Amino acid sequence: xxxxxxxxxxxxxxxxxxxxxxxxxxxxxxxxxxxxxxxxxxxxxxxxxxxxxxxxxxxxxxxxxxxxxxxxxxxxxxxxxxxxxxxxxxxxxxxxxxxxxxxxxxxxxxxxx
Numbered sequence: 001x002x003x004x005x006x007x008x009x010x011x012x013x014x015x016x017x018x019x020x021x022x023x024x025x026x027x028x029x030x031x032x033x034x035x036x037x038x039x040x041x042x043x044x045x046x047x048x049x050x051x052x053x054x055x056x057x058x059x060x061x062x063x064x065x066x067x068x069x070x071x072x073x074x075x076x077x078x079x080x081x082x083x084x085x086x087x088x089x090x091x092x093x094x095x096x097x098x099x100x101x102x103x104x105x106x107x108x109x110x111x112x113x
Contacts, residue, residue: 005029013077024072028102031068038065038095059090062101069104070112085111 005026012018012026038061045052060082067081086108 013071013075027068027072031065031102032098034068035065035095035098035101038062042095055092056087058095059087059092061095062090063087065096065101066104066108069102070109073109074112079112083111 008018008022009026009030012023018026038058042054042058042061044050045054045057063081063086067079070079070081071077089107
């Protein structure tokens, strides 16, 4: 994902129209980048033995990455993805693989509806 794609995403969220294909591509690239960043962050937390609750961090990371699917559907970045209804159901062992995070499950979407 390059800087131009990031600008496209924010313009789309502000109401500018782009093709569905373009927005899907840009948002999924952002989602994949965030997933990679979260995996690296978890590795650093463990390596440096930082005083961070790693299970909670991983749950929140997974919810944030899944939230990208909600952003795509609702065209809005508004929403609290770390509420208890979500955090209680999130995986706490590892940042999920991109393929597992790409499409949020129905229950996840239902929380925002």
